[in-house]
Each structure stands twice: as C-alpha cells, then as structure tokens.
Amino acid sequence: MTSLTSPTPTDRPAPTDADRIARLRDAAYRIRRYALDMGEVQGQGYIGQALGVADVLAVLFGDVLRFRPHDPEWPQRDRFLLSIGHYAIAAYAAFAEAGIIPAEELETYGSDDSRLPMSAMASYTPGMEISGGSLGHGLGVATGMALGLRHLGNPARVVNLLSDGELDEGSTWEAAMSCAHHGLSNVLAVVDVNGLQADGPTAGVLRIDPLEDKWRAFGWAVRRVDGNDVAALVAAADELTADPTAPSVLLCDTRPGRGVPMLETREKAHFLRVEEHEWQTARDQLLAGDITTSTPIGERSPTIQEGHTR
Amino acid sequence: MTTAAPKKRLTTSAMIASFADADQRTTPAPFGHALAALAEERPEIVGLSADLAKYTDMHVFRSAHPDRFFQMGMAEQVLLGAAAGMAEVGLVPFASTYSVFATRRAYDFLCLDIAEPGLNVNVVGGLPGLTTGYGPSHQATEDLAILRGCPNLTIVDPCDSVDIEAAVPALAEHDGPTYLRLLRGSVPTVLDEYDYRFELGKAAELRTGRDVLLISTGLMTMRALQAAARLEADHVDVAVLHVPTIKPLDREAIVRAARSDRLVLTCENHTVVGGLGEAVATSLALAGVATRFGQIGLPDEFLAAGALPTLHDRYGLSTDAVVARIKAELDDRAPWPADPSPPSA
Numbered sequence: 111m112t113s114l115t116s117p118t119p120t121d122r123p124a125p126t127d128a129d130r131i132a133r134l135r136d137a138a139y140r141i142r143r144y145a146l147d148m149g150e151v152q153g154q155g156y157i158g159q160a161l162g163v164a165d166v167l168a169v170l171f172g173d174v175l176r177f178r179p180h181d182p183e184w185p186q187r188d189r190f191l192l193s194i195g196h197y198a199i200a201a202y203a204a205f206a207e208a209g210i211i212p213a214e215e216l217e218t219y220g221s222d223d224s225r226l227p228m229s230a231m232a233s234y235t236p237g238m239e240i241s242g243g244s245l246g247h248g249l250g251v252a253t254g255m256a257l258g259l260r261h262l263g264n265p266a267r268v269v270n271l272l273s274d275g276e277l278d279e280g281s282t283w284e285a286a287m288s289c290a291h292h293g294l295s296n297v298l299a300v301v302d303v304n305g306l307q308a309d310g311p312t313a314g315v316l317r318i319d320p321l322e323d324k325w326r327a328f329g330w331a332v333r334r335v336d337g338n339d340v341a342a343l344v345a346a347a348d349e350l351t352a353d354p355t356a357p358s359v360l361l362c363d364t365r366p367g368r369g370v371p372m373l374e375t376r377e378k379a380h381f382l383r384v385e386e387h388e389w390q391t392a393r394d395q396l397l398a399g400d401i402t403t404s405t406p407i408g409e410r411s412p413t414i415q416e417g418h419t420r
Numbered sequence: 421m422t423t424a425a426p427k428k429r430l431t432t433s434a435m436i437a438s439f440a441d442a443d444q445r446t447t448p449a450p451f452g453h454a455l456a457a458l459a460e461e462r463p464e465i466v467g468l469s470a471d472l473a474k475y476t477d478m479h480v481f482r483s484a485h486p487d488r489f490f491q492m493g494m495a496e497q498v499l500l501g502a503a504a505g506m507a508e509v510g511l512v513p514f515a516s517t518y519s520v521f522a523t524r525r526a527y528d529f530l531c532l533d534i535a536e537p538g539l540n541v542n543v544v545g546g547l548p549g550l551t552t553g554y555g556p557s558h559q560a561t562e563d564l565a566i567l568r569g570c571p572n573l574t575i576v577d578p579c580d581s582v583d584i585e586a587a588v589p590a591l592a593e594h595d596g597p598t599y600l601r602l603l604r605g606s607v608p609t610v611l612d613e614y615d616y617r618f619e620l621g622k623a624a625e626l627r628t629g630r631d632v633l634l635i636s637t638g639l640m641t642m643r644a645l646q647a648a649a650r651l652e653a654d655h656v657d658v659a660v661l662h663v664p665t666i667k668p669l670d671r672e673a674i675v676r677a678a679r680s681d682r683l684v685l686t687c688e689n690h691t692v693v694g695g696l697g698e699a700v701a702t703s704l705a706l707a708g709v710a711t712r713f714g715q716i717g718l719p720d721e722f723l724a725a726g727a728l729p730t731l732h733d734r735y736g737l738s739t740d741a742v743v744a745r746i747k748a749e750l751d752d753r754a755p756w757p758a759d760p761s762p763p764s765a
Contacts, residue, residue, distance in 0.1 A: 189508075232537055239508070244532050250498040251533055254505020254513075257490060261466070262509065281497035281529070288498045292490075 127344075130173070134340045137207050138168035142369045142396055144203035148219040148226075150389035155220070155228065158366035158382035159273075160200035161373060162338070163302045166271070166362050167204035169343040170300065174351065175269060179209035182236040189239050189255050191270040193248020194302070198230035201238070210237040246279025248272060249299060253285045256294040256357075267351075269298045275307030278316045283328070286357075290329025295354040299330070302337065304364045308380045321361055330359045337362025370395045433553040433725040436475065438606055439639060439732070446606035447581035451544065452480025454588035455514055459485050465592060466506060468492050468515040470499040476516035476546040477604045496526040503541045504533035512540050512592055519545030519560030519601065523567060534597045535572045541598075542591045548577070548601035549638065549689030550718055550737060555725040561718050565694025567599055568667055574598040574620070575666040577638035577689070577696075582611040583664050586618035594620060601638060610642050616662070623670035625677065629659035632746055633677055636687035637663045637696045640716070640737065644687045647742040656750065669699050675707040683749055684713045689737060692717040716745055 125133070145160035171177075175188045192201050199219065206213040211225070218224035225234050231241040240251055252270040259266050276282055289297050301321075309315050318324070325332045331354060333346040343362065350358040366382065367373030370392045373382060384392065440446050459465040459481065467473075467481045471494040482489040490506075492499040496517055503515040515522075522530065522545045534541045545563060552558045567575055574594060578584045584603060591598045611618075614626045626641070627648060636644040641662045648658035661677050663670060678684050678700075686697040697715035704713065718735050732738040736745060 185510075241532060241536060244528055246497075247501055247529065247533055250501020250529065251505040251508065253498055254502030254507075255509050256505070257502060258466075258506040258509035258511050261488075261506075261511070264509070268505075281501065284493075284495035284498040285501065288492060288495065288502065291493070 131341050131344060134168045134172045134344065137172045138165045138340060139369075139396070140207050141168055141200065141203040143393065144206050144213065144216055145199050146370070146389060146392050146396065148199050148202065148216050149384060151217055152220040152228070153386060154381075154384075155199040156196045156381065157199065157384060158373065158379070159197055159302070159304065160203065161368050161370060162304050162364040162366040163197060163200050163271075163362075164203070164369065165338050165340050165343060166300060166302060166364065167200055168207070169340060169347060170269060170271070171204045171208040173344060174298075174347050176266070177208070177210075177237075182210060186264065186266050188267045188269060189252070190237070191240050191248045191252050191255075191268065192230050192238065193240070193242045193245060193270060194273045194276060195229040195231070195242030197242075197271070197273070197302075198226070198228060201230055202226050202235070205235070205237050211235070245273070245276040246281040248276075249282050249285035249289070252297055252299070253288045253292070253294065256289070256297045257292060260294070260296060265296075267296045267298060269300060272299060272301045273307075274301055274303040274305065274312050274318055274321075275315070277301070277318050278307070286325070286328045286330065289357040294357050297357040298350060299357065299359040301359060301361050302364055303361055304366050306366060306378055306380050311378070325359045325361070329356060331356050332359050332361065334361040334363070337364035338368050369399055371399065432727050433555070435552050435554040435558060436605065437551075437553055437728045439551055439728050440606055440608045445609045447609045448606055449477040449480050449604065450581035450584040450607050451588060451600075451602055451604065452477035454585045455481045456484035458589050458592060459488060462512065462592065464510060464512045466490065466511045466513050468499055468503055468506075468513055470494055470496045470517040470521065472517050472546065475604065476518075476544060476602055478514075478516045478544075481514075496521045497529050500526045500529035500541075500543065501533050503543075504529070504537070504539055507534070507539035507541045508537075512542070514542045514544055514592075516544040516546065516602065518558060519548045519563045520558055522599070523560060523563040527566060530567075530597075530599075531570050535570050538572050538596050540592075540595055543597070543599045544602050545599060546602045546604050550723060550731055550735060551603070551639070551689070551728070553726045553728050553731055556722040559723055561691045561723060562694065563601070564666055564688075564690050564696070568694060568699065572597055573667060576620070576664055577601040577666055578603060578618075578664055579637075579639060579641040579662060580610040581607040582609060582616075583618050587620070587664070590618065590620045603639065608639075608642055610645065618664060621665045621668050621670060623661050623663040623665075623673040626660045626662050627658070629657040629682075631656050631682060631750070632658040633661060633680070633682045633684045634658060634687050635661045635663060635674060635677070635684065635696070635700055637666060638689045640687035640689050643737060643739050643742050646739040647746060650739065650743050651746060654747075656746065658746070663696060666696060666699065669703065671703045671707075674700055674703050675709055678704055678709050678711055679707075680711065682711070683746070684711050685716055685746065685749065686714075687716040687742065690717055691720055693720050714749055716742060
C-alpha cells in the first residue's frame with residue numbers, strides 16, 4: 111500500500127533497498143529506546159524480549175503491515191495479532207513508532223487507568239486486535255479471521271506474532287493444521303525464536319526442533335532468518351508475501367537484550383532483571399551501539415507518520 | 421457354527437439415543453432447520469463444526485449453505501478460536517460440537533477468545549446433561565456449572581423444538597456470546613400446547629398450581645409438565661415455571677413465584693452442583709425467601725453407561741422419578757432433609 115496522505119511515490123525518488131533498510135533500522139532503534147523508557151517507568155517488564163524482537167516489529171510495522179495509524183478499525187487493515195501478551199511492552203513501542211498511539215503515552219505503561227497494561231488486551235489499546243496472555247490462542251483466532259476475510263472478499267492479511275515457547279501449546283498446531291487445510295495464504299505467522307521460556311531454555315523445557323521441518327510438514331511455506339538482521343528480515347518477508355499459495359511462517363532467531371550489550375550478555379532469563387540505576391546505562395549503551403545504525407539519535411529520520419509501502 | 425436365537429435387545433448405551441417418549445410428537449433437527457432458515461435472511465451467519473456436523477444437526481445448514489459452512493476437524497480449540505476470529509471480522513458464527521468438548525476441552529478459548537471480547541459467537545453443545553448413555557466421556561453433566569461463572573455469556577437450555585426454533589434467531593440477534601444446550605435429532609414438540617413464547621432472559625409460567633412449584637429448565641420442563649399432569653389425579657396442584665435462559669437468570673420471576681408457602685423444587689438435566697438449582701437457591705436466599713426447597717437433578721457423580729430410560733429412572737430425571745420425588749417431599753413435611761441435627765441441650 112502506498113502512503114495514505116503524503117505525496118504519492120511518483121512525486122519523489124523511489125527508495126532504494128538501502129534507504130528502506132536504514133529507515134527500518136532507525137525504527138528498530140526507537141522501538142528499543144521506547145521499551146527501555148517504559149521498563150524504567152515500572153522498574154520491570156519483559157525488556158529482554160522487547161529488545162530481542164524490536165527488529166522484527168520494525169520490519170512488520172514499517173514494511174509489511176497495511177494499516178492506517180489513526181483509523182485502527184479500518185476494515186481493510188492487515189490484522190496484527192499479538193498472542194504473546196507479555197510482549198505488550200514491545201508492541202506499544204512499535205505502535206508509538208507507527209503513530210498508532212502517541213509516544214508521550216508510553217510513560218503511562220502499566221499504570222492504573224492506562225491504555226497500556228502490562229499484558230496486552232484488545233479492550234485497552236488501539237491497534238491491539240486480541241487479548242493475549244493465555245498462550246496458544248493467536249493462531250486459532252488468526253485462522254478464523256483469515257477464513258472470514260477471504261469469505262468476505264477482503265484482501266487484508268492476518269499476521270500473528272508468536273513465541274517459540276508458545277509452540278508447546280497443542281492449540282497452536284491445531285490452528286497450523288487448519289490454516290494449511292483451508293489454504294489460508296492470507297496468514298503470516300512470525301515466530302520469535304529466542305530459545306527461552308518461563309522455566310528456562312526451550313531446548314530443556316520442551317524441545318521444539320526440528321522447527322522448520324515441523325512447519326513444513328504442517329503445510330506451511332517456511333523461512334528462517336536472523337531476527338536481528340533487518341536486511342534478512344526484509345528479504346524473507348518479501349519472499350513470503352510476494353505471491354503466497356499457502357500460509358507462511360517466518361521463524362526469527364533473536365537474541366534477548368539485543369542492542370544493549372550489558373543485557374544481551376547477562377544470563378538469559380525469561381524475566382530479565384534490570385536494577386534501577388541500570389536503565390540510563392542501558393540507554394547509553396543502546397545509543398553507543400552500532401548494531402542498528404551509527405547515526406546519532408538527534409539525526410535520525412522522523413517517525414513514520416502515515417502508512418508506508420509494504 | 422450354530423445359529424443362536426437372537427436375544428431381545430432391551431437396552432442400549434449407544435451414543436445417539438432419543439429421550440422422546442414413544443408416542444411423543446417430534447420435529448426433526450429443529451436447530452439445523454432454524455439456522456438454515458435464518459441464514460436466508462442474514463448473510464453474515466456462518467456455521468462451523470468440529471467433525472460433528474452430522475451429529476449436531478449442523479448438516480442441515482451445511483446442505484443449505486455449503487459456502488458458509490466451515491469444517492474445522494476434530495480440533496475444538498481452533499473451532500472456538502476461529503469462530504472468534506470470524507466474529508472479529510463481522511460474521512455471526514454458530515459453532516457446534518458436543519457440550520463436553522466445548523466446555524471441558526475448549527473452555528479457555530470460549531472464555532478468552534469469545535466471552536471476554538463479548539463477540540457474537542454462538543456455541544452449540546450437543547448431548548447436554550444426561551442425553552447419551554455413552555458414559556462420562558460424552559455426558560456433559562456439569563457444563564452449566566463450568567459456564568455459569570463465565571462473564572458476558574448468555575446460556576440457554578431449551579425444552580423442545582419450539583424453544584430451539586425461537587432461540588436460534590434470538591441468539592443470533594443478541595449482540596454477545598451465547599451457549600445453547602442442543603437437543604438434536606427427533607426433538608419433542610411440547611410447548612406449542614401452551615400459551616408461551618420463548619423470550620431470551622425470561623422465565624415463563626406454563627401452568628399454575630397451589631401446592632407445588634417446579635422451577636425447571638431444558639428437557640426437564642417437559643418432564644415437569646408430565647409430572648404435573650400425572651399428579652392432578654392425586655389432587656396435587658403443581659405449577660411449572662420454565663426457565664430456558666440460565667444466564668442471565670430471570671431472578672425477579674423466580675423470586676416472585678417462590679414467595680409462597682408451596683413446595684419449591686428445581687428440575688434440571690444437570691448435576692445438582694452449580695446449575696439451575698443452586699442459582700435459584702442463591703436467588704431465594706438473597707431475596708430472603710425461606711420456603712421449603714429441593715433440587716431434582718443429577719447426582720454429583722460420574723454417571724453410568726446404559727439406556728437413557730434406565731438412566732433417567734436411576735438418576736431421577738424420568739417422569740416417574742419426578743412424580744415419586746414430589747410425593748415423597750409432600751409426605752415428609754418436617755424436618756427438612758437438609759436440616760442439621762438440632763443442637764443438644
């Protein structure tokens with residue numbers, strides 16, 4: 111989809127892939143920065159996951175999803191389903207980056223009467239399509255939305271962000287089988303494969319390998335990429351969304367804490383602990399880091415205002 | 421190999437059995453026909469089933485509107501999750517399976533995907549209570565107990581084909597999640613003999629009586645009416661208040677009817693735990709109505725397999741059992757069976 115209110119693409123030079131990737135890396139930087147700010151407000155939050163999934167969200171909201179930031183009920187919008195409710199902190203950061211909620215509102219994160227509760231719920235937040243939290247629900251609802259949209263002749267796509275831990279749930283595989291059976295090429299599942307779940311490393315809690323083979327055997331088109339490599343994410347998303355004939359899954363290997371070396375190297379835990387005095391250090395490390403871009407924050411491009419190219 | 425004389429088969433514990441009496445008027449597949457007819461007027465109606473279309477009368481809808489029926493396979497979690505997704509994009513789904521699977525297996529999906537967002541999804545559960553002799557795997561004896569605690573959910577337990585035919589459009593019209601206890605196959609047709617019209621959320625007095633008040637729901641309203649007719653011969657005057665909507669409960673009508681010196685008995689095709697009986701008891705206690713009260717319902721047990729008539733007799737749901745229970749209650753005026761022993765001096 112082209113930009114909705116800004117000049118049409120013919121009025122300006124077509125963006126190069128390099129421009130596109132630089133823009134998305136900038137977005138990922140801001141998503142991380144927003145997440146750190148929110149984490150500091152509450153002194154907690156799933157900050158490890160937020161930093162790890164920031165590049166994925168930057169690509170989804172900046173390059174894949176069609177939506178109108180100021181019209182979250184637009185019937186033709188692509189549906190973004192966050193079944194992993196504890197990733198709310200990351201989703202709010204992405205929503206702010208996409209202009210769906212004002213960035214100033216992020217400081218209310220987790221506070222009483224805020225629209226931004228710590229676990230994502232549809233009734234609280236514009237743009238939040240479903241209430242997550244009880245894992246294994248997103249892909250089933252996505253199945254019904256995709257069936258319904260197709261039935262209604264609506265070309266919108268359904269994108270479900272899952273975690274690798276969520277693949278423990280049998281309901282996820284009921285839905286995976288159903289999507290393939292019904293030929294739901296309008297479904298894109300994106301799995302944050304960070305190798306962690308509540309009781310420890312996924313490999314020790316409940317083995318999910320061979321991950322690609324499983325999805326393939328269930329009838330899905332599969333791509334597996336480094337989920338912290340924006341260029342790789344863009345290329346894989348382009349491939350999967352070009353002309354899908356089956357449901358697609360993008361398996362994204364991510365590193366919790368990515369972008370903040372102090373946190374990225376900390377012992378991996380589902381709930382990454384950050385001390386009160388560490389938040390500023392984390393922001394400093396994020397700014398100093400060159401994993402996203404070397405451009406200092408003050409010179410970064412403004413937040414995307416209205417839609418974007420798919 | 422010699423051929424033995426065929427034994428007469430008296431009973432069956434088959435999954436699909438009828439609870440209709442031999443000489444009873446019935447209507448075939450009232451749910452399926454009502455849904456198919458409604459769908460003619462409302463294009464947003466869709467049907468889903470989890471490999472049980474044929475056994476929940478959904479096959480009638482499937483034949484009439486094949487492009488609006490979605491087979492979800494034997495996968496009840498995605499059945500209800502997908503129904504929610506369809507409602508999210510503007511469709512009005514009716515999703516059918518057996519009650520045990522909708523409530524026990526897929527409750528989290530009914531609760532969080534459908535009820536919490538308040539979606540217009542209509543869950544249709546076959547074989548409610550004791551309507552199969554197949555044993556506990558298929559007998560949804562506690563579905564109301566599971567679902568009554570679920571906020572937002574409207575729960576309907578129809579008596580017969582008349583109730584079902586009126587309930588289907590009412591549930592579709594109701595802008596919120598519902599659960600219908602399905603009576604399938606050849607369903608008794610009873611309530612057209614009464615001055616009665618199904619109204620969502622409303623109880624209705626089907627007959628008046630001075631001695632006993634039966635507050636009944638589901639197929640037990642049919643049994644209550646039969647018991648009342650039978651007791652006329654013994655000069656026992658029995659009123660029947662039919663409560664097809666379990667939630668929201670018509671507390672006003674219930675309390676108004678119970679505020680008398682009549683014996684009050686609830687009748688339900690459900691365990692005595694957490695169903696109509698306890699809901700009525702709570703309403704009466706909260707309203708300060710201290711009348712003589714008892715429950716007719718299934719015991720708090722996993723039930724046996726067997727033929728439905730055998731089981732309805734054994735567990736107290738048959739008309740004979742209801743009549744016997746009312747007589748026993750009337751003969752045993754004091755003390756209440758539920759009374760604790762009097763304190764010792």
